[in-house]
Amino acid sequence: MSKPSIYDRYLPALSAEPSDTPAYWFVFRSNTGQLLLSDRAGLDAVPSAQHAETLGFTPVRSLFLGLLDGAPCYAAEAPDDAEPPEGFAFHSLRPLYDRMDEDLFHVAGRALQMLNWDDTHRFCGRCAAPLAPAGHEHAKVCPQCGLRHYPRISPAVITAILKDGKILLAHSARFPNKMHGLIAGFLEAGETLEDCVRRETMEEIGLTLGKIRYFDSQPWPFPNSLMIGFVAEYESGEITVDGEEIAEANWFGPDELPNIPPRGSIARRMIDWYAEQYGSRPE
Incomplete structure (x- = not known):
């Protein structure tokens, strides 16, 4: 499946070269994690300035990310009390799928x-010694004991389970508006991704799976996940929800889907793929 790549527009780098070109600033308010944007479209919504101070605040921290469209x-963290400059506002990142280009969302x-x-x-x-930048890679090194610390990435699997042309969708008590999604969970030490798919499915809904195949992946910065999608065939068992992660689950045909996740998420992409393969596309 083809989807936008951040590397079509973005070139990562560790240090900035001297430049008179205004920079793009992905500014997040420290107490809420909200992103500073204008109401313009695409990259024009991202603040552009030589220095963060031009935007009206002194950053708590700032990090060079690389080059975006040249x-x-x-990235910059604004103080809790930072006020947005005229024409800008702070927005929660999660709902911005429908507003931002997908690759731009992933850079943010x-x-x-x-x-x-x-x-x-x-x-x-x-x-407990203060850490220092490693210099040649995205890492920090302890000058006292030598331990290296890399950015944390937490891999998680998400699975579309199919049986007789239907897809299994589950509702968690934490999902609003009776939304139903796919079975998902974090990888544990010593597991393969396929092991994790089988374990999470058995733990949450009591089913045994047959063939499992890779679908797609998506970075999910809430706070540091990588969602890895699979399609799996039902093999045996009756749906038995765990009552903790999952409140209810059932099989749904392509023309009888309940409330499902919003567009842009890998869960929605997988459900849309199912509906295209087995019936009409959900609205």
Whole structure:
């Protein structure tokens, strides 16, 4: 499946070269994680300035990200009380799928993840000494004990389970508006991705799976996940929800889908793919 890649527009780098070109600033307010944007479309919505101070605040921290459409780009954390400049507002990142280009959204997600990592890795977890940038890679090194600290990425699987032309959709008590999604969960130590798919499915709904195949992946910066999608065939068992992660689950045909996740998420992309393969596309 073809989808936008951040690397069509974005070139990562560790340090900035001297430049008179205004930079793009992915500015997040530190207490809410909200992103500063104008009401323009695409990259024009991202603030552009030589320095963050031009936007009316002194950043708590800033990190060079690389080049975006040929211009320098930075992640910056604004103070809790920072006020947006005229024509801009702070927005929660999660709902911005429908507003931002997908690749631009993922660059913004990268910025948020790197700021979170920089904030939570100021001291060594082994000896508590202050950490220093590694220099030649995105990492921090402890000058006292030598331990390296890399940005955390938490892999998680998400699975479309199919049986007799129907898809299994599940509702969690934390989902609003009776929304139904796919079975998902985080990888545990020692597991393969396929092991994780089978374990999460058995734990949450009591089913045994047959053939499993890779579908797609999506970075998910809330706070540092990588969602890895699979399509799996039902093999045996009756749906038995765990009552903790899953409140209810059932099989649905392509023309009888309940409320499902919003467009842009990998869950919605997988459900849309199912509906295209087996019937009409959901609205």
